[in-house]
Amino acid sequence: MYKATITLEALSCPSCLQKIESAVKGLNGIDQNSVKVLFNSSKVKADFDESSLTIEAIEKAIEDLGYSVIKSKVKAA
Numbered sequence: 547m548y549k550a551t552i553t554l555e556a557l558s559c560p561s562c563l564q565k566i567e568s569a570v571k572g573l574n575g576i577d578q579n580s581v582k583v584l585f586n587s588s589k590v591k592a593d594f595d596e597s598s599l600t601i602e603a604i605e606k607a608i609e610d611l612g613y614s615v616i617k618s619k620v621k622a623a
Contacts, residue, residue, distance in 0.1 A: 547577065547593050547594065547595055547596075547622075547623040548593065548594055548595075548596050548601075548620050548621065548622055548623055549580075549591070549592075549593050549620070549621050549622075549623045550590070550591065550592050550593075550594060550601055550604060550618060550619070550620050551589055551590075551591050551618070551619045551620075552589065552590040552591075552592075552601075552604065552605065552608065552615055552617075552618045552619075553588065553589050553615070553616045553617045553618070554566075554588045554589065554590065554608065554613050554614065554615055554616060555588065555613065555614040555616060556588050557583075557585055557588045557613075560585065562613065563583045563585050565611055566583050566590060566608055566611060566613060567581055567583045569607045569608065569610075569611055570583075570590060570592055570604060570607060570608070572607075573594075573599055573603065573604060573607055574598055574599060575594050575595040575596075575597075575598035575599030576592055576593070576594050576595075576599065576604075577592070577593040577594065577595075580592050580593035590604075590608065592604065593623055601618050601620050604618075605618060
């Protein structure tokens, strides 16, 4: 498992948070219990299985909702 921290452009509403959380939790390879969207710091944290999911796929799921990804960090869990 890897831990991802994805920094987004500033989130403007709590419903944004729920949309992003639902999209990320819906990806195959995400540890659903690990997904946290931090509203104040505009970050998404999640653990994922690198054999079935890439950081790029997580970023794309977020960007497909209309939110810009500024940067991502991945480290081994």
